[in-house]
Amino acid sequence: MDLVFFGMQGSGKGTQGALIAKKFNLKVFETGGELRRLAKEDSPLGKKIKSIIEAGKLVDNEIVMEIIENFMEHLEPNQNVLFDGIPRSQVQAKSFNELLERKGRIFKGVLIKITEEVALSRLLTRRICESCKKVFPADFTANSCAACNGNLITRKDDNEEAIKTRLHAFTSETLPVIEEYQKNGKMIEVDGTKRIEEVDKELQIILSPLLES
Ligand code: AMP
Numbered sequence: 001m002d003l004v005f006f007g008m009q010g011s012g013k014g015t016q017g018a019l020i021a022k023k024f025n026l027k028v029f030e031t032g033g034e035l036r037r038l039a040k041e042d043s044p045l046g047k048k049i050k051s052i053i054e055a056g057k058l059v060d061n062e063i064v065m066e067i068i069e070n071f072m073e074h075l076e077p078n079q080n081v082l083f084d085g086i087p088r089s090q091v092q093a094k095s096f097n098e099l100l101e102r103k104g105r106i107f108k109g110v111l112i113k114i115t116e117e118v119a120l121s122r123l124l125t126r127r128i129c130e131s132c133k134k135v136f137p138a139d140f141t142a143n144s145c146a147a148c149n150g151n152l153i154t155r156k157d158d159n160e161e162a163i164k165t166r167l168h169a170f171t172s173e174t175l176p177v178i179e180e181y182q183k184n185g186k187m188i189e190v191d192g193t194k195r196i197e198e199v200d201k202e203l204q205i206i207l208s209p210l211l212e213s
Pocket of ligand 1: 009031032035052057058059060064087088092157166
């Protein structure tokens with residue numbers, strides 16, 4: 001079974017996803033990360049993606065679906081996947097659901113719940129490692145990454161204006177997708193305001209019966 005992680009920006013979705021992927025041997029597809037990699041390319045597509053990301057807007061659905069299809073084509077047989085950052089809109093959910101169905105894959109959604117106030121304050125104060133992309137909250141005061149010693153930087157789109165645009169995109173575009181999965185009994189939910197270890201533990205308890213069979 002695949003997992004599809006949902007949560008407002010700053011919910012700890014990436015952190016929790018990495019822990020769960022490691023625990024249950026899932027391959028992570030991190031949509032934002034894939035797009036940021038492409039945005040570094042010196043090509044018209046790279047430049048287009050870069051400007052969209054920096055404005056906090058959503059990248060065109062066709063581009064995102066092409067990247068994900070390409071990723072799925074290179075999967076080992078029986079490899080389960082943890083999708084992070086997709087689907088982000090109802091149009092994308094339709095393409096995404098169809099793609100997974102076509103590939104004969106089943107999935108559960110996982111929602112990490114936080115409020116918009118918590119999201120804003122976490123995003124304004126977090127830093128990421130330039131090399132391994134690990135995220136560090138405000139209370140981590142060192143200047144280099146605890147995992148790889150890389151340089152800690154503030155993400156270009158972690159400024160108040162872009163954050164507000166992203167949070168607005170979440171409420172207007174992604175929330176309807178979440179509600180649809182909830183309605184269809186496809187969503188598992190946990191409280192993302194708790195400590196990292198507590199959220200992880202709760203997720204492991206819920207997911208073990210589904211992923212260890
Ligand atoms: P994230 O790292 O998840 O915050 O994503 C960073 C940026 O990548 C977003 O603000 C969007 O510009 C873009 N992005 C990530 N996932 C998607 C998606 N599923 N569809 C469209 N754009 C996306």
